[in-house]
Amino acid sequence: MARPHIEPYVEFNEDYRAFDFAGYGGAEYKVLSLDVDTGASSLKVKFNGGYTRKPGLCYSDMEVFVLNGEIKVGSETWVEGHYSFIPAGVALGAMEVAQGAEAIVWYNDSEPTFEETDRDHPLALKEGFISVNSYLDCPWASGSIVSPSTATGCMIKLLRFDPITEAMTFLYCMTPEFMQDNISYHDCAEESYHIWGTSWMMQFGDLPTGGYFWRPPYINHGSFRSKLGCIAIGRTDSKLHNYFHFNPWTNPDDNQARAASFLYRQRPQLFRWVGAGGHNHPHGPQGQLKYQNPPHDFETPEYGHRPDVSALANQNYTFREMDHLHADEYVHKVHHAHKVEDDHHHHDHDHDHPHHHGDGDLDHKH
Numbered sequence: 001m002a003r004p005h006i007e008p009y010v011e012f013n014e015d016y017r018a019f020d021f022a023g024y025g026g027a028e029y030k031v032l033s034l035d036v037d038t039g040a041s042s043l044k045v046k047f048n049g050g051y052t053r054k055p056g057l058c059y060s061d062m063e064v065f066v067l068n069g070e071i072k073v074g075s076e077t078w079v080e081g082h083y084s085f086i087p088a089g090v091a092l093g094a095m096e097v098a099q100g101a102e103a104i105v106w107y108n109d110s111e112p113t114f115e116e117t118d119r120d121h122p123l124a125l126k127e128g129f130i131s132v133n134s135y136l137d138c139p140w141a142s143g144s145i146v147s148p149s150t151a152t153g154c155m156i157k158l159l160r161f162d163p164i165t166e167a168m169t170f171l172y173c174m175t176p177e178f179m180q181d182n183i184s185y186h187d188c189a190e191e192s193y194h195i196w197g198t199s200w201m202m203q204f205g206d207l208p209t210g211g212y213f214w215r216p217p218y219i220n221h222g223s224f225r226s227k228l229g230c231i232a233i234g235r236t237d238s239k240l241h242n243y244f245h246f247n248p249w250t251n252p253d254d255n256q257a258r259a260a261s262f263l264y265r266q267r268p269q270l271f272r273w274v275g276a277g278g279h280n281h282p283h284g285p286q287g288q289l290k291y292q293n294p295p296h297d298f299e300t301p302e303y304g305h306r307p308d309v310s311a312l313a314n315q316n317y318t319f320r321e322m323d324h325l326h327a328d329e330y331v332h333k334v335h336h337a338h339k340v341e342d343d344h345h346h347h348d349h350d351h352d353h354p355h356h357h358g359d360g361d362l363d364h365k366h
């Protein structure tokens with residue numbers, strides 16, 4: 001099981017606990033969310049004054065966002081707003097926290113591990129390392145890096161984008177008097193920690209400073225308001241697509257079916273392939289999906305009858321046969337197919353639509 005839906009959660013109401021994992025003696029933590037199968041977690045960590053750690057690596061991808069204080073890491077000094085992505089196996093320099101600091105720390109693949117070393121693991125994807133002060137060194141951009149987009153007044157600083165999964169880590173803010181009236185859901189899990197300020201959602205009420213959520217896919221959220229504005233750090237685990245609508249009564253199954261109907265309409269061949277059995281698709285339904293029946297779209301229930309939609313969905317491409325043919329072979333095949341058809345309907349065609357097979361027709365090669 002992946003992580004459960006936690007929303008809204010306010011970490012200020014909970015106490016820190018001693019962090020007794022290797023490498024963390026002298027620090028304390030609160031669990032924001034936890035995958036009990038893999039051990040992956042999102043933590044708030046307090047490094048007490050005098051905390052030190054030798055150089056070393058972790059066997060999980062890690063992300064760190066500094067909320068306050070000052071953390072020396074090797075030759076770098078991380079202060080509030082500092083963001084770092086540390087790929088599994090990349091060795092961080094010695095850590096030293098003179099007067100205390102707090103950070104959000106994510107372990108993306110497993111529970112925290114620590115191995116003392118000053119060398120990267122030979123298989124570490126070092127190129128993925130990120131270390132940047134998001135407050136000082138990144139510009140705010142419009143939220144419209146995805147389309148359809150949030151309302152104006154939701155700005156983002158993209159801190160990390162995974163080109164394989166399209167997972168993102170980003171700082172976002174809502175301007176004072178931000179409002180967005182529609183309801184949103186996504187195919188990805190979405191996570192947020194409120195660094196400062198309060199936002200409001202129709203389903204979950206106020207999320208104040210210290211507020212947190214881990215929201216699995218297809219859960220309605222919105223409309224949105226923020227009276228005085230807010231700043232937060234957010235993450236997604238895969239592609240963020242905004243499915244917007246205005247029906248507050250739909251459940252995640254309704255929403256997922258509607259998302260599938262988008263795939264049915266917009267990428268019909270991929271939809272057919274995923275739904276078909278026999279190709280051992282790792283996440284596929286192994287042929288249970290009835291792609292003859294368009295997935296239900298609560299917003300546009302009759303869409304399957306539209307001729308443009310059904311024509312696309314019912315197209316039968318014969319990739320295996322035609323995919324790698326040389327142009328000459330292709331012409332030959334097309335001609336042959338026509339000829340068979342002609343022979344079958346010889347009399348009808350002769351009377352109604354006489355065919356010309358003179359020079360310049362496909363026939364000329366034979």
Ligand SMILES: [Fe+2]
Pocket residue numbers: 184185186190221
């Ligand atoms: Fe969202």
